Amino acid sequence: MYLATTGRRPDAPPRPPGVGRRVPGTVIALGAVSLVTDVSSEMVTAVLPLYLVLGLGLSPLQFGFLDGLFNGATALVRLLGGRLADRGGGRHRTVAGVGYLLSALSRLGLLLAGGAAGGIAAALAADRLGKGVRTAPRDALISLSAPPEALGRAFGVHRAMDTTGALLGPLVAFAVLWATADAYDAVFVVSFAVGLLGVLVLVLYVPAGTGKPAGTGMPAGTGMPAGAAAPAVAPEPAVAPEPTRRKPGALRDPVFRRVVTAAALLGAATIGDSFLYLLLQRGLDLPPLLFPLLPLGAAACYLLLAVPVGRIADRTGRRAPFLCGHGALLAAYLTLTAPPVWPAAVLTLVLLGVFYAATDGVLMALAGPVLPPEGRAGGLAVLQTGQALARLVGAAGFGAAWTWWGPRPALAAAAVALAAALAAAWRILPTEEVA
Template sequence: MIHRDKGVEDEGPSRGYRNILALGLVSFFTDASSEMCFGLLPSFILSEVGGTVGVLGLIEGLAESLSYILRVISGALSDRFRRRKPLVFAGYCLSAVVKPFFAAAQSWVDVLAVRLGDRVGKGVRTAPRDALLSESIGEKRIGAAFGLHRTLDQLGAIVGPILASGLIVFFSLSIREVFLFSLIPGLAAVAVLVTFVREVAGQPVKRRFLSDLGRVLKGRFPLLLVVVGVFSAGAFNFSFILVKASELGVTEALLPLVYGVINIAHTLSAIPAGLLSDRFGREKVLVAGYGVFLTSTLMLLLHGSPLYGFLIAFVYGVYVGVIETIQRAVVPSYVPGELRGTGYGLYYLVAGSSFLIANTLVGFLWERIGIEAVTAYSTATTVSAIVGMTFLARRSRP
């Protein structure tokens, strides 16, 4: 069964978009705060607190795993109490307050503790926030709404590293002082949330988690999760694009520009993808997005000048912008409106777990066998996902 809820469409699009814009600004300031820290964190761990590359991987793996597990719990809680904003507030507030404590870290264990605290915040807020986003706008405009939110979020991710570099280069701040400075945009995010974001969900209802889970997993939502999981299991992250760019001759000094091209393409593609999904159907746009990823994967097999590395990065960035926008926007069509928090939690758990598998396996294949094995594996998972999403597209309507 495909669920087509009206959200707050009857209140008028402008009112709904104010909530979307406010949540987008919250994400903008939060991502600026986070990327100020995370861009410096690998160097900080390796050079100042006695960590190794293995420790860095351990920290990231534990932090992200905890975040994805918590999304299921927080999403279900927001459905049960029909209040999204308190959990969203708690998550953003925790992340804003905890990140400056990186400045006090004396060992990698301290860094792990702070990183876990930040990811707890992300885990608590993400599913309720996406449910609130979907409830703030009518079904016909939900793709554009998620595109706008994703664009603002990604702009923050671009501003953060620039701000961190500016503070170090022009104001001679140390890495620890930049960590402290990250509190300012973090608190700005909380202020926007408290002042401008309004609650949309209805009255609390008494239900049991297992019964809610059973309702969510009815209809075609399990198939959607399978398709997303299969695709994500082969969808490696941007780090491997940077490795390929380096192999093509892009110097270490220019590698950040390759990452910048990914972010720019990501930002530019989010809103158009959302608008197209509202017009033609979200499943169809996801099929196209999977096709763009397949193109970037096959491009890894070819050789060229360093400029070719930037071209691969741009294509890859378009894929990220389309998929990270539309996979979130498609969820409300597959779950009951009052259970969107639980639905988003399950979506993030499946996608996140599969991404962890993908990056671990792709790294192993790249190192032990070669890039041909990586492209063969990712091509197989992507083609399978295209077939599955095409099946869903034929049974849905825009």
């Protein structure tokens, strides 16, 4: 079989000049939805570790278990979201919309919880469930809307827009806290309103079907505006026909199994961004007001690199950038073991941004062409579930190690684990062509 990670299938007919070079409208619309939604979610994410650890007094072990538990719940729901999206000819937008709405409503749960542990847990669970439901259908829409040889760029554009929201969210949270004298409730109210706006953008601008940009009647990837004359040569469909010999179950494909295994191994050695930010805050003795600004460095780097790295992955293959991204994360862990100084903190945030730029969308672009179109959302959900469940283990394990050994020994152990996982993934991940 052929793993389309570097270009078109050898037997595919030539594409007419200019066709498929523009980012499909569906990808842009989904990027706008993610941008607005990430402003909402990152407002809460930026203040949540501080709120739970410093405000409510949770220990690092309790926080790590809570974060890992809810990420695990997200993972399991992704399977359901992917399965529902693939049924009935593709319900990707509907399923994704339910997920976005559930996450927006979770902000009201945080507001009404009033510091009660049970209410906070329920609100966080609702947010993670919403994220779990929407992620696979959204990524499947992107994968089905762009030609295989441009998937890295398409996911890069989407992730860049998504990260713009992640960049703006902490700034909005910082402004709200500054204007309201550290009133967390005000952050939750603004986050809820912005989340509803994201749902509205999805309904208005993302088409209900798959494979066509919003507002056009052309197949995805043609780049033709509505009302434009048809090209002299009929464009090839955005997604090339899949080989008929593929087996229906995603995990029955040996290539896909290897991708899932490598992603899970690396996920188990990932400790979570919240811990990194807490380590930076404690090491530099930052005041609580400045804590929401820490994610901005990583988000800015991710925003700048997402599209260029995606284009590089399309040209050179997606395996190497994915592994190099985890190498950057390993360098971030090692940097944090050094004495806490501002240059080391800035370098840590830059390396974290490089990690996300080289792994998040690149992994979806790597796995997408392996899966048949009618089962792509479900297959991507399996991949995301395996990775998220592995990160549950990593978050809980690091929280326990921090509580028992202290932050620096725990971080050194995490670096060793990531180095071992990286070496294993280098051998497991498939090359660009697999017989």
